[in-house]
Amino acid sequence: MSGDEPQMEQVALRPDLPPWQQPDSVGIVQTRFFTFAQPPDEMPLDSGAKLGPITLAYETYGQLDARRRNAVLICHALSGDAHVAGYHSPEDRKPGWWDAMVGPGKAFDTRRYFVICANCIGGCKGSTGPSSINPATGRRYARSFPVVTMADMVRAQKALIDHLGITKLLTVVGGSMGGMQVLEWAIQYPDRVWTAIPIATTPRLTAQGIAFNVVGRQAILDDPNYRGGDYYDSEPPTRGLAIARMLGHITYLSDESMHQKFGRQLRDKDDYSYEFDVDFEVESYLKYQGQSFVERFDANSYLYITRAMDYFDLAARHGSVAAAFRNVQARFLVIAFSSDWLYPPYQSRQIVSALRANRIHFAYYEIPSNYGHDAFLLEKERISRVIEDFLALNYARALAEEGR
Amino acid sequence: MPANATAPRLRADLLEIASLIEPGTRVLDLGCGEGELMAHLERTKAVVARGIEIKPERVVDCVAKGLSILQADIEDGLQDCEDGSFDYVVLSLTLHLVSRPGLVVREMLRVGRRGIVSIPNFGYWRIRLGLLLRGRVPRAGYYKEPWYTTPRGHVMTLNDFRDFCAENAINIEQQRVVAAGGGLSMALARALPNSFAQLGIYVLSRNSASPSPARRA
Numbered sequence: 362m363s364g365d366e367p368q369m370e371q372v373a374l375r376p377d378l379p380p381w382q383q384p385d386s387v388g389i390v391q392t393r394f395f396t397f398a399q400p401p402d403e404m405p406l407d408s409g410a411k412l413g414p415i416t417l418a419y420e421t422y423g424q425l426d427a428r429r430r431n432a433v434l435i436c437h438a439l440s441g442d443a444h445v446a447g448y449h450s451p452e453d454r455k456p457g458w459w460d461a462m463v464g465p466g467k468a469f470d471t472r473r474y475f476v477i478c479a480n481c482i483g484g485c486k487g488s489t490g491p492s493s494i495n496p497a498t499g500r501r502y503a504r505s506f507p508v509v510t511m512a513d514m515v516r517a518q519k520a521l522i523d524h525l526g527i528t529k530l531l532t533v534v535g536g537s538m539g540g541m542q543v544l545e546w547a548i549q550y551p552d553r554v555w556t557a558i559p560i561a562t563t564p565r566l567t568a569q570g571i572a573f574n575v576v577g578r579q580a581i582l583d584d585p586n587y588r589g590g591d592y593y594d595s596e597p598p599t600r601g602l603a604i605a606r607m608l609g610h611i612t613y614l615s616d617e618s619m620h621q622k623f624g625r626q627l628r629d630k631d632d633y634s635y636e637f638d639v640d641f642e643v644e645s646y647l648k649y650q651g652q653s654f655v656e657r658f659d660a661n662s663y664l665y666i667t668r669a670m671d672y673f674d675l676a677a678r679h680g681s682v683a684a685a686f687r688n689v690q691a692r693f694l695v696i697a698f699s700s701d702w703l704y705p706p707y708q709s710r711q712i713v714s715a716l717r718a719n720r721i722h723f724a725y726y727e728i729p730s731n732y733g734h735d736a737f738l739l740e741k742e743r744i745s746r747v748i749e750d751f752l753a754l755n756y757a758r759a760l761a762e763e764g765r
Numbered sequence: 766m767p768a769n770a771t772a773p774r775l776r777a778d779l780l781e782i783a784s785l786i787e788p789g790t791r792v793l794d795l796g797c798g799e800g801e802l803m804a805h806l807e808r809t810k811a812v813v814a815r816g817i818e819i820k821p822e823r824v825v826d827c828v829a830k831g832l833s834i835l836q837a838d839i840e841d842g843l844q845d846c847e848d849g850s851f852d853y854v855v856l857s858l859t860l861h862l863v864s865r866p867g868l869v870v871r872e873m874l875r876v877g878r879r880g881i882v883s884i885p886n887f888g889y890w891r892i893r894l895g896l897l898l899r900g901r902v903p904r905a906g907y908y909k910e911p912w913y914t915t916p917r918g919h920v921m922t923l924n925d926f927r928d929f930c931a932e933n934a935i936n937i938e939q940q941r942v943v944a945a946g947g948g949l950s951m952a953l954a955r956a957l958p959n960s961f962a963q964l965g966i967y968v969l970s971r972n973s974a975s976p977s978p979a980r981r982a
Binding site for chain 1: 824834
């Protein structure tokens with residue numbers, strides 16, 4: 362197995378040190394904030410509405426090199442945030458959501474690359490979204506927040522990249538919804554990205570994908586605590602949001618991975634309860650996922666972000682998927698997972714077909730995995746290995762290019 | 766340009782195939798493995814190379830060489846390729862392993878102006894002799910492994926392949942042969958390929974009056 366091979370320039374771990382002091386950790390990090398689109402220069406949205414001022418919460422790791430050619434933008438998925446790697450404090454129990462990939466000696470080696478991640482607009486982790494205060498009214502936006510699209514999210518990220526003084530990104534990378542943003546970047550700003558790494562994603566959300574979003578949203582909208590979205594001063598619609606999350610988690614796993622992880626195992630008991638409390642391990646897992654999610658996520662953000670995913674359709678906007686990629690210059694590394702049924706490999710192959718039709722340099726790598734859609738967070742070794750090589754070669758290419 | 770400047774030695778049949786390819790062309794390598802041929806062509810002939818390979822580990826090797834690679838089965842990996850989008854489509858020592866060789870060659874010649882195919886020769890004299898004298902398929906030439914550990918697939922001689930081309934209106938533009946063992950065996954292989962060549966390499970094109978589709982905007 363390739364995963365057992367030592368990584369290049371691997372960093373030796375120190376069992377005597379706490380996680381945040383490990384040599385392969387970016388350590389203690391801070392979320393920063395960038396505000397732009399101040400009225401009257403609000404950012405126009407796909408819907409025709411305008412949004413401003415916009416604040417983006419973001420984190421960076423590593424150093425920008427002298428020629429600013431080592432910048433890596435990571436786009437997070439539905440429930441992710443700007444906190445990709447490291448710890449906010451020594452007391453933090455968990456590191457950032459893609460810590461396995463970002464740090465000294467890891468795939469996105471912070472000794473070499475400057476890594477950036479921003480919370481998407483519409484989100485609830487520090488960037489402007491429905492739970493933010495609307496400065497015009499002094500109250501939270503709630504449902505008066507305009508519906509945003511993937512393209513809008515990327516336009517906001519572009520403002521941040523400009524602000525950081527980066528003319529061209531070495532790569533834009535992301536899985537799932539993050540992968541949609543990767544595609545948007547390569548299409549909207551062809552001369553601003555050297556490479557793109559969309560993982561477990563699609564050029565257009567399918568009816569099945571929309572259907573799961575619909576049920577998740579309906580659970581929230583039907584929660585009596587939802588109150589038309591104005592729940593910020595009362596009990597939030599946690600039951601609806603928890604159900605939405607439980608459903609989401611089912612779609613992130615696979616038949617095989619559920620079988621391996623839970624089987625029909627009972628939870629702390631030897632026999633059925635012949636009641637409706639938690640009997641099965643899988644029941645307990647989903648309940649736990651639902652409960653822990655409501656503590657960290659805003660129900661309105663869930664509605665807005667899933668809506669943005671529903672609207673994602675490169676074919677509709679450009680005439681065809683192939684036409685969408687007409688002006689793309691980036692080299693692509695497209696990664697899919699064999700057991701992913703939320704964004705099955707055939708959808709990544711649609712991206713690849715469009716790249717091929719436009720004679721764009723690409724690699725398509727389908728990782729055999731039982732983890733389902735979650736593989737993009739779990740298949741660390743395989744993803745790391747291919748990305749390491751891809752980035753190293755393209756960084757050399759970027760450095761070899763003339764100009765500043 | 767791949768950053769990796771070391772040039773490993775290419776397998777004999779791949780070197781022979783490389784010598785058949787014009788510089789500056791577009792090449793699709795089916796079942797490209799670790800991408801040795803593609804890397805060689807990009808390095809020495811300024812070729813735009815694209816590969817298709819089914820094994821995930823080999824795809825990673827290709828990425829590490831900076832190659833453009835599609836992980837797919839070659840029997841359906843050509844579906845979305847436009848007609849005439851390549852100058853050459855290469856299929857090296859794989860045709861005898863696919864389940865529908867006729868379809869694969871037809872697809873190669875749809876997608877490419879020319880196909881380059883290398884095949885193992887079951888008519889090689891040591892195989893013939895071993896079969897005759899010992900009554901067993903000998904392990905000679907390309908057929909080194911026992912039948913039960915290797916996906917031997919279809920068994921054909923170079924003449925069988927020529928017949929196939931004739932019956933399917935496929936034009937053989939060139940034939941090259943590979944035989945191990947120095948000058949004499951190469952001379953014999955050239956004189957009597959069906960008996961003395963271990964491998965045959967063929968440059969194919971469609972044998973039709975229709976104009977070449979390669980020159981498009």
